[in-house]
Amino acid sequence: MSVRQTQHWNLNPYVTATLMCLGALLFSYVIQALIGAVPVYGFIAATAVAAWYGGVRVGVYATVLSMFMIYFGLVLTGVFPSTDNIVFMASFGALCLLLTWLLGRYYTYEQELQTTKTQLEFIISSMSDGVTALDRNLQPIFVNQAAAKMLDYRSPGHIAETPAPQLDQNMQVFDEQHQPIPLDDMPQRKAIFQGISSELTYLLRMPSGAERWIKQKSVPFFDAKGEVSMAISVLEDITEQREYADKLKAEQKRLQTILDNLPNLLGVMTPDGILTYANRLALELANLKIEDVINKPFPETYWWAYDPMIQTRLRSAIEQAKRGEIVRYDVDVRVSDEQRVTIDFMISPIYEDGEIVALVPAGVDITARKAVEQERMNLLLSLADERTRLKSIFENIPGIVTEMWIEDKKVTSRFTSDYAEKLLGYPMSQWETEADLWQQIMHPDDFERATKDVLAAYDRGYGIIDYRVYDSNKQLHDLEGHMKVIKGSDKREVLLTINMDVTERKNATRELSRYAQELKRSNEELQQFAYVASHDLQEPLRMVTSYMQLLQQRYKEQLDTDAQEFINFAVDGATRMKSLIQDLLIYSRVETAAREFAVINMSDLMQTIKLHLRFLLEESGAELTYDELPKIRADEQQISQLFQNLISNAIKFRAKAAPHVHIGVKRDGLFWQFCVQDNGIGIDPQYYQRIFIIFQRLHNRTKYPGTGIGLAICKKVVERHGGTIWVESKPGGGTTFYFTLPAA
Numbered sequence: 001m002s003v004r005q006t007q008h009w010n011l012n013p014y015v016t017a018t019l020m021c022l023g024a025l026l027f028s029y030v031i032q033a034l035i036g037a038v039p040v041y042g043f044i045a046a047t048a049v050a051a052w053y054g055g056v057r058v059g060v061y062a063t064v065l066s067m068f069m070i071y072f073g074l075v076l077t078g079v080f081p082s083t084d085n086i087v088f089m090a091s092f093g094a095l096c097l098l099l100t101w102l103l104g105r106y107y108t109y110e111q112e113l114q115t116t117k118t119q120l121e122f123i124i125s126s127m128s129d130g131v132t133a134l135d136r137n138l139q140p141i142f143v144n145q146a147a148a149k150m151l152d153y154r155s156p157g158h159i160a161e162t163p164a165p166q167l168d169q170n171m172q173v174f175d176e177q178h179q180p181i182p183l184d185d186m187p188q189r190k191a192i193f194q195g196i197s198s199e200l201t202y203l204l205r206m207p208s209g210a211e212r213w214i215k216q217k218s219v220p221f222f223d224a225k226g227e228v229s230m231a232i233s234v235l236e237d238i239t240e241q242r243e244y245a246d247k248l249k250a251e252q253k254r255l256q257t258i259l260d261n262l263p264n265l266l267g268v269m270t271p272d273g274i275l276t277y278a279n280r281l282a283l284e285l286a287n288l289k290i291e292d293v294i295n296k297p298f299p300e301t302y303w304w305a306y307d308p309m310i311q312t313r314l315r316s317a318i319e320q321a322k323r324g325e326i327v328r329y330d331v332d333v334r335v336s337d338e339q340r341v342t343i344d345f346m347i348s349p350i351y352e353d354g355e356i357v358a359l360v361p362a363g364v365d366i367t368a369r370k371a372v373e374q375e376r377m378n379l380l381l382s383l384a385d386e387r388t389r390l391k392s393i394f395e396n397i398p399g400i401v402t403e404m405w406i407e408d409k410k411v412t413s414r415f416t417s418d419y420a421e422k423l424l425g426y427p428m429s430q431w432e433t434e435a436d437l438w439q440q441i442m443h444p445d446d447f448e449r450a451t452k453d454v455l456a457a458y459d460r461g462y463g464i465i466d467y468r469v470y471d472s473n474k475q476l477h478d479l480e481g482h483m484k485v486i487k488g489s490d491k492r493e494v495l496l497t498i499n500m501d502v503t504e505r506k507n508a509t510r511e512l513s514r515y516a517q518e519l520k521r522s523n524e525e526l527q528q529f530a531y532v533a534s535h536d537l538q539e540p541l542r543m544v545t546s547y548m549q550l551l552q553q554r555y556k557e558q559l560d561t562d563a564q565e566f567i568n569f570a571v572d573g574a575t576r577m578k579s580l581i582q583d584l585l586i587y588s589r590v591e592t593a594a595r596e597f598a599v600i601n602m603s604d605l606m607q608t609i610k611l612h613l614r615f616l617l618e619e620s621g622a623e624l625t626y627d628e629l630p631k632i633r634a635d636e637q638q639i640s641q642l643f644q645n646l647i648s649n650a651i652k653f654r655a656k657a658a659p660h661v662h663i664g665v666k667r668d669g670l671f672w673q674f675c676v677q678d679n680g681i682g683i684d685p686q687y688y689q690r691i692f693i694i695f696q697r698l699h700n701r702t703k704y705p706g707t708g709i710g711l712a713i714c715k716k717v718v719e720r721h722g723g724t725i726w727v728e729s730k731p732g733g734g735t736t737f738y739f740t741l742p743a744a
């Protein structure tokens with residue numbers, strides 16, 4: 001507090017002004033006695049001092065009092081009034097008033113500044129946040145009470161002139177991972193030495209062992225020269241906030257665990273329908289991740305997006321909830337591309353201060369309950385309409401309707417419809433009085449099996465049974481019973497059965513089976529006949545060929561040109577006939593002489609095939625290449641024949657260029673797909689199917705010899721192995737045969 005303030009509060013300023021003026025008067029008398037003149041300088045000084053310490057009003061009071069004393073002095077000396085004295089008094093008054101106004105204004109400004117400073121210091125000292133001011137040497141200029149408490153600093157307020165310890169010299173600061181932070185990274189040092197503002201949150205550990213979480217922001221203060229003169233820092237103790245945040249985080253985690261383990265589907269969305277949360281059950285139901293649905297419009301998420309009508313209904317429900325209504329209804333939502341579940345769905349508004357701030361969609365999976373309810377409803381409807389329905393069924397179904405009890409694994413007939421009399425001839429009175437009539441008329445061979453099937457159907461709730469019964473004329477009927485367990489009129493479970501007469505169907509089935517057996521036997525006999533016929537025909541052909549060749553050798557000189565030509569025709573025909581028979585024999589043996597399938601290494605087999613075809617390859621100059629070949633499960637001999645036939649055909653039907661044959665392969669499920677590709681003359685697409693028919697030829701025999709059975713054998717071999725064969729080609733562009741064989 002200043003000296004002037006002390007005087008202001010200890011002595012009345014008007015009394016001070018009066019004393020000042022009396023002092024000036026005494027001074028003037030002393031000077032007058034010494035020099036013989038009345039000086040006014042003392043009164044000017046008294047007025048100035050009064051205005052300095054008391055303000056404008058006190059200065060005016062001192063001016064008036066001084067003028068009165070000067071006037072009184074002039075009157076006593078006898079020199080007043082005069083024009084000069086009047087001008088002098090006016091000038092003196094004006095000068096004093098000017099000084100009073102100037103010094104009074106200064107006094108007022110200083111008082112306001114002092115008041116503002118006092119208020120500011122009081123405000124800063126009273127702040128809960130810490131405030132510090134450091135000079136360029138990091139010496140504290142000001143530390144408020146909050147900062148001193150946070151930093152364990154024992155000199156709050158204004159700092160004395162003697163050097164004080166640096167605020168951070170004993171500080172230990174750590175980051176979020178509890179790793180030490182270098183002091184040069186502290187905000188106050190960045191403000192002083194780098195001239196930048198910065199902010200940092202850190203854990204402060206003081207020498208006393210206390211720890212606090214501090215959020216600090218420091219800014220540099222620049223002087224008139226643009227240099228940093230000090231750093232001002234604001235420190236906020238966020239320890240409680242951190243502890244609260246940690247507790248809140250733990251509580252949120254606990255709440256999240258509770259919500260995730262609820263047996264209900266639960267979510268949270270904004271009033272506009274943007275989903276902000278979904279619990280684990282809701283996500284797992286459809287195998288979704290939180291990022292698949294979060295911050296997306298709820299009606300457009302996976303659960304709802306499969307059906308526009310369901311989306312429209314949901315949007316309407318959101319609008320209702322947005323108006324404060326609680327909306328509840330059953331809806332089908334998608335949990336996979338093939339599955340929907342029924343949800344008891346509800347949307348509720350959440351209020352805060354009277355405003356709706358969120359919507360909570362919740363649901364319970366009631367699919368199983370709905371199924372049970374539906375089944376119960378079906379049963380109730382069945383019971384309610386039983387008489388009408390049964391009557392209509394009995395009148396229109398050509399079958400015997402029965403109702404049976406199952407007790408202690410014994411079957412007892414309870415009801416049999418009128419159609420039994422029409423179908424089997426036994427009167428209804430007999431069906432009504434003899435509960436074991438079914439057992440009496442059933443074929444003995446079927447009784448035990450039929451009883452077991454009925455009991456199994458009863459345990460399962462439904463089933464089908466086949467059995468035979470005799471009618472009243474002892475004719476045998478095949479019956480097929482469709483059974484289902486239902487609740488009877490007395491609430492007991494009964495087995496309801498509709499017994500249809502399937503005698504004609506059974507006879508047709510048996511006839512079809514007999515025909516299939518006959519066809520199989522016929523095919524086997526036909527194959528055997530083809531084998532025997534082709535085998536036995538070869539001997540006469542060899543004889544014809546041998547004798548014709550012998551005739552040509554012995555009588556060559558005696559035969560003319562026509563005879564020689566006729567013999568050549570006969571030998572050629574017999575040779576071709578032998579070739580046809582041999583090929584027919586090979587074709588028939590695809591089935592009759594087949595071997596068991598075994599695992600074959602195709603790479604090894606291809607080496608053997610190349611060895612068998614080496615003369616054909618060398619003679620034609622053909623190049624044979626193939627991919628890395630797999631193992632297959634097949635008949636090795638037939639597969640070798642298959643590849644030899646296709647490779648031979650590729651070489652036979654070659655173009656002008658040297659033949660090139662390539663064998664490729666790729667996996668196709670349980671099969672390997674092979675291809676045999678050549679650069680030959682090609683095949684017109686119109687002949688794709690014809691070339692696989694036995695003895696079908698596309699070219700003249702003289703140009704391309706052969707019987708036309710090779711590709712038919714290939715087709716039969718592939719089909720025996722469960723595969724298919726086809727061709728792709730164009731005239732002059734080469735041919736590729738594709739076929740599939742089972743993988744090992």
